[in-house]
Amino acid sequence: MSGRDICLPVRRLGRIRKAFHESTTAHKVRVRNPLATKITAKPAAMAEDASELKSRIQQLEQEISSLKFDQQQVRQAALAESNAEMGQLRKTIQALRDEMDAVHFDKAQAVQAAVAAAQAEIHQLHETVQKLRQVLDDAHYEKQQAVQQVVTASRGEIDQLKATVQALRDQLDQKQQATAAKT
Numbered sequence: 001m002s003g004r005d006i007c008l009p010v011r012r013l014g015r016i017r018k019a020f021h022e023s024t025t026a027h028k029v030r031v032r033n034p035l036a037t038k039i040t041a042k043p044a045a046m047a048e049d050a051s052e053l054k055s056r057i058q059q060l061e062q063e064i065s066s067l068k069f070d071q072q073q074v075r076q077a078a079l080a081e082s083n084a085e086m087g088q089l090r091k092t093i094q095a096l097r098d099e100m101d102a103v104h105f106d107k108a109q110a111v112q113a114a115v116a117a118a119q120a121e122i123h124q125l126h127e128t129v130q131k132l133r134q135v136l137d138d139a140h141y142e143k144q145q146a147v148q149q150v151v152t153a154s155r156g157e158i159d160q161l162k163a164t165v166q167a168l169r170d171q172l173d174q175k176q177q178a179t180a181a182k183t
Helices: 003-032 043-182
Strands: none
8 A cells, every 4th residue: 555545544534523623613602602693492403413413423433433443454554565575575685695695606616617727727838838848958958969979070080081181191201202212
């Protein structure tokens, strides 16, 4: 029920009170000042008016009581509806909180998985770099060894060639000396 539904019985109650007040005021004027109003009423007519007023008062009291009861029912219905809506909102809030916690947990799991995968990849890359460095160092060492062997072999060959050249020179000098001694 809305606030407007509650206001309607209150307005009606106000009109009833006003009508009751007007009728009792008119009766008091007639009863207190019968000469001032120039009413020449008979006791039977006054008794009839009094019983009519009493029945009207009882009727108005019943209407007031009924309106109060209706107002109380409207308030209770509005309160029950409000409580039901609050309960539903609490359930919705709890469900949303649970869902939000689940999403946060899933995101945290995904982040942890991504970090673990990245760390594993980094570790793998480090190992690959180490292996490639080792291969490079081995290739460099082998190349240096090969160059050293070539240099050593070249030096040995050069030394052999020098020795051969020296031996040939010595032979040539001996032949020239032998030829010169013959001549």
